[in-house]
Amino acid sequence: MPSPGRRDDRARPVTYQLLIRIDRPRRVRVGRLGTFVFPAGCYVYTGSAKRALEPRVNRHLSRTKRLHWHVDYLLATPGVAVESVRRSGTPECAANRAVGGTVPAPGFGASDCRAGCGSHLRFLGPWPTSGRETGTISHPARATR
Numbered sequence: 001m002p003s004p005g006r007r008d009d010r011a012r013p014v015t016y017q018l019l020i021r022i023d024r025p026r027r028v029r030v031g032r033l034g035t036f037v038f039p040a041g042c043y044v045y046t047g048s049a050k051r052a053l054e055p056r057v058n059r060h061l062s063r064t065k066r067l068h069w070h071v072d073y074l075l076a077t078p079g080v081a082v083e084s085v086r087r088s089g090t091p092e093c094a095a096n097r098a099v100g101g102t103v104p105a106p107g108f109g110a111s112d113c114r115a116g117c118g119s120h121l122r123f124l125g126p127w128p129t130s131g132r133e134t135g136t137i138s139h140p141a142r143a144t145r
């Protein structure tokens with residue numbers, strides 16, 4: 001179900017951002033993209049679905065699925081968890097660029113990107129331990145399963 005308090009969206013949400021936490025450095029084979037070591041910490045993955053946004057988000061939150069998208073490989077890794085989901089009407093690439101951070105795996109999630117983002121997965125650094133806000137996702141709504 002959509003989280004409460006987001007009824008005021010002017011535009012219909014087309015973009016979703018997953019706030020991902022990795023517990024310790026993890027070596028992950030991301031399909032044909034290659035194998036990367038992801039440092040422990042906080043990541044934001046930005047994707048979009050012009051239709052059926054919620055089914056896409058729910059798919060990402062599901063543990064049992066075929067590995068198709070790059071992010072599927074990451075989320076299937078032990079110790080990797082989606083902490084929250086943010087939806088917005090901001091175009092995918094603009095939302096991705098607003099995240100900032102660094103690129104842990106060049107090309108990740110960017111197969112369809114024509115804006116030159118380089119990666120739709122951004123690494124923001126260590127997971128905050130003191131309640132410090134994290135990037136653009138300030139109030140994580142607990143992901144429902």
Ligand SMILES: [Zn+2]
Nearest residue numbers: 093113115117
């Ligand atoms: Zn892009």
